[in-house]
Amino acid sequence: MNIHPIRLLALGTALLAAFYSEASAAALDVNFGLNGRVAVELGVYGSRANAVIVQPDGKIVAAGSSSSTTADKDFMLFRLLPDGSIDPAFNSDGTVTTAVGSFDDEALTLALQPDGKILAGGYSSNKNRDFALVRYNSDGTLDHSFGAEGIAVTAVGSSHDEITDMIVQEDGSIVIAGVAQGVNGRVVVLGRYLANGTPDLSFAKEGFSLSVVGVDAQAESVALTESGRILVSGSYSDGQRRGLMVLGFDAAGQLDKEFGDNGIAIPPDSSVFSEGYGMFVNKDGGILVAGSVGKENKRDAALFRFTAEGRPDSDLGVLATAVGTQDDVLYDVVVIDETIVAAGFKTVDQQREFLLITYSKDTGAAQENSAQFTTSAVVTTGFSGGKDTSTALAAVSENSVVAVGESKAAAGSSAAAVSKYTTAIAANSSTTANNVLGINTLSDVNTGNQYILTGTPYELTRTTVIIPAEVLNGLSNVTQRGLVFGTMPNPVLTSSASSSSSSSSNSNTSNNAPVMSNLSPSNGDISTAYATLSLSTDVNATCKYDNITPNKDYDQMASTFATTGAKEHSQLVTNLQDGEKKYYVRCKNTASGAVNTTDGIISFAVTITATDPTYSYQLFVDYEKMVNNALKNVGNFFVGTAIAADSTTADATATTSETKFLEEGNTSAGSGSGAFSSKLKNLKPGTFFYARAYAVSGGTTYYGNQVSFRTADSCFIATAAFGSVFDPAVQILRDFRDQFMSGNAVSRSLINFYYQHSPSIADVISQHNTLRFAVRMLLLPVIGVAWIALHIGLSELFFLVIAGFGLILCSQYALRLLRRRSKAVSI
Structure with missing residues (x-):
């Protein structure tokens, strides 16, 4: 292992920092390093930092890569003391480099075990990239009890396998997220390793779950919720646009279909280019994802929020902030107390700088139509005057964070860069940055009439979807309202548009708790190892159930019906054993939020015989x-x-008349103002749709904001x-x-x-x-x-099949000749 001396670069006293508010909520910590910054050079050809963790004693560990030759990078770690100076107790000089493979190796993520040992994950190259995990003791030396002498390498795909993030569970298991390369694109990989560095064969499929999303996908971050759900954030491409995604998995590594739409959550308008990177999960299950919106070279820094169920959060939705004149991107996000802090980079005239944005609660805003969070400060920090990019962020204390990344000078040399910020909230701080929130999600989208709101699609299947909408009181004399949809952006209401086979309901018909009926099966016997629980409600509702404890509050019930959100609800339960079964059900009114305070009970007995085919x-x-x-x-x-x-x-080449499926259409949901929802039916499978609510007033048709979705x-x-x-x-x-x-x-x-x-x-x-x-x-x-x-190719396959049959026939003919000759010889 070659270790090159560390050099703390002199950065000068002039700070290239821009503040968007006079009373800033963030600033460089001048007591750290040199005016808040430290740059570390390792290797002849430079270094970079991709991940950072903060130990309980305040020491900062960063990981990435350093290069001693023009074509060979190695794992690189260094540790700083709380004041930014190098820690000599870490591998004797504060740094460590590890050559894992014979070509490029790079650490992309870090994790700290409870015993103080440090895990670094990334990739190792022996011509093709493979998953690589390396574990170090707290003093920076390799832990030889892990993997093969401290290193575990796993080939998952054909090439370009990378671990991009990981978390350590309480039992010492290591959950990783990453990508594997196939012929036409990358696939998301979720995996789990045992504490000794071997794949956990009980997890998913032999330790790994592979998910194909679009033509190409990139996993960036993994998180574990308090309920045990595993989340993976990143981006995908469908061949035309790139979009942010969050995938949900259960504790066993299987895709969780109760999360988002069939296991995947995307922004409300997925027709807009967006990217997802680092993720943070709040105690309430709310999901924050750092990223960007807009096309390459014109991206704006963006923060996305989803609910615990994988739905875009209407309280925050998307916060988009334009800082530079070109690309602005957020790569990571943390939450300190009630302050959200995100880091990435801004670009002006092809030059990049570290970017730090803080978001605080907007206590003075009206609750109904304003966001709960607003941008409180934007800070940019320069190191080299070239391309400085912050890639990872970690909380140091209740009022400070540390960001790491790469400082690349115009001459081409690079160094691992570290900056520390204080994040104390200042009173009345504000900004003119573009905050776009709630149902109108992105600044470059036609948001439509301000009195017509199109909600987030849900209950998405191969041919159906439910879309809520609302016409506010500001639009008067509404004689018709509904939804219009199509495969092209900004669909309009026309007399020639196909009438969708749909059902619309006014969700304001009742503000009371849902009335449950037709609970089934009930007070009967079944002889199968499965049953379908079902019930009806008088209003659109979301229903939950519990099969252990009666009289639970609705919010305390952990299981949600698989099919719910409208008036009919169902859930398949499997692996039933003999005996009496009781399921306690409560529902929540979609419009008013009113919930049941008494249980609906589904009760039945299971008697399975050995001759039953399901058994x-x-x-x-x-x-x-x-x-x-x-x-x-x-x-x-x-x-x-x-x-x-x-x-x-x-x-897309098939026409509606050929398939009997709809590619465009509209619904009618009565008149006047108020909330309503429409269920679109007979939609064409595997198709990208755009939809928006409309209202006709005074003979003119007005449209709300546009949403998009894709049928399975x-x-x-x-x-x-x-x-x-x-x-x-x-x-x-x-x-x-x-x-x-x-x-x-x-x-x-x-x-x-x-x-x-x-x-x-x-x-x-x-x-x-x-x-x-x-x-x-x-x-x-x-x-x-x-x-x-x-x-x-198909023709080549056909040729091989014919050739194979020909070879078999020739072989049989040759065998017959040999047999005849052997008989003739014996005679």
């Missing part, structure tokens, strides 16, 4: 596990080399069998469809026939573990053929 699969559970492991191994082979694009181009893709049976539309096996089948079955009318007719008749079959499959297992087995050879066709 019989349990007799073969060990065999099924064995075969499933084989399926996982084969599936991982496909994943590692055949992650393909999530393309909807083929679907339509590999119904495969999705039901494999459990997620993001499963790579499903992706392979979709790619085969898009590449080889969209070029002629016969193939499109077959696809349309499948669209019409497969959903009901898929629903049955999804409810029976035995059927899911059987369908996976049946689909495996189909997936293999599709994978080969995607790699070598």
Whole structure:
């Protein structure tokens, strides 16, 4: 291990810091380093910092890479004392570099264990990049009890595997988020390692869960909520635009379909370019994601907030702040007390500077139509006069933070850069930065008439969605209102637009708690290992249940019905055992927020016999596990080399008349002001839609803000069998469809026939573990053929099949000749 001397760069006393408010809520800590800044050079060709943690004793550990040759980076860590000076107790000189592979190695994330040991994660290169974890003792030496002499390297995909973030659980397990590269794009990877550095085979599929989102995806941050849900933030591309995303997983590493829409949360208007990076989860489950909005070279720094359920938070929504004249991006975010602090970079004339933004509660704003948070200060900090980028942020104390990144001079040399800020809130601080909040989400979107609000789509399926809306009292004499939607931005109400098969409801019909009815099954016996809980409410509502404790408050119930939000609610429960079952249900009025104060009770008895078909699969559970492991191994082979694009181009070529699905239309939801919601039905699967509320007043049609959504893709049976539309096996089948079955009318007719008749079959499959297992087995050879066709082409595959048959026939003919000759010789 080569260690180069550390050099603290003289930065001068002139600070390139810009403040957007006279009474600033943040400033450089002049008692740290040199006027709040420290730059560290390691390696002949420079260094950079990508991650930072603060130890309980106040010492600051940063990690990234340093380079001793022009084409070889190594893991690099250094530790500073609270005043910014180097810590000589850390590996004798405050720094450590570790060569993991034979080519580039870089640390992208850090984690501190309770025993003081330090974990660094990133990638290691031996021509291809692989996951890399390195554990150090508290004194900076390698922990040889971890992995192989302190290092654990794992190949997941075919190339470009990177760990981008990680957290250490209470039992010492290490949850990581990252990416793996396939042929056409990157796939999100969630994994878990045991405390000794080996993959946890009980987690997800042999330790890793792979999710295909769009044509390319990048995981940036991972977080664990108090309820045990695992969140991964980042960005995805659908081939036309890039968008922020948050994926939700359960504690076992499976995609959590109760989070967001089928496990994924995106901003309200996903038609706008956005990116997601670092994430912070509040105690109430609220999710903050640092990022940007706008296209490359014109991005604005942005902070996104989602609820614990994965819905855009109307209290904050999106805070977009334009600082420089070019790119402004936030890479990380933390919360100190009630102050939000985010860091990244700003760009002016191609020169970058560290960017720090603080957000504080706006106590003087009206509660109804104003944000709860506003930008309180914007601070920029320069190091080298070149490109200075802050990539990570950590809280030091109740009133200070530290940011790390890279300082790259115009001459090309680079150093790891550290800056420390005080964040004490000053009274009456304010800013003119652009704060765009709530339902009107982004500054470069047509926000529409101020009296018409289009809400966030929810209950999104392959063919349906529910969209809430409201016409405020400021617009009078409204004779018609509703929603208009289409596949192009800014849809309008026209007489020729198709009338959507939809249902609309006025959510103001009652401000009381929902009235529950038709609770089922009730007071009966069932003989299966599963049951579907269902009920109806008189208003749109969200329903929860508990099967252990009665008389729980609605907010204390942990389980939400899978299908809810309207007036019909259902939830499939599985793995039932013999005995009496009781489920206690309470619902919340979507419009008024009123909740039930008494339980609705679903009660039934389960009596399972050994001859029951839903029970019989349990007799073969060990065999099924064995075969499933084989399926996982084969599936991982496909994943590692055949992650393909999530393309909807083929679907877009089919017309509405061919498919009987709608690509445009409108709803009518009465007249006057007030809140209402519309359920759009028969939407085309796998299609990106735009929608906005409208109101007709005085013969003129006015429109609200635009929202967008994408219906789930339509590999119904495969999705039901494999459990997620993001499963790579499903992706392979979709790619085969898009590449080889969209070029002629016969193939499109077959696809349309499948669209019409497969959903009901898929629903049955999804409810029976035995059927899911059987369908996976049946689909495996189909997936293999599709994978080969995607790699070598359909005509080449056909040629190989013919050649194979020919080879078999020739072999049989040769064997017959040999047998005849042997008989002739014996005679």
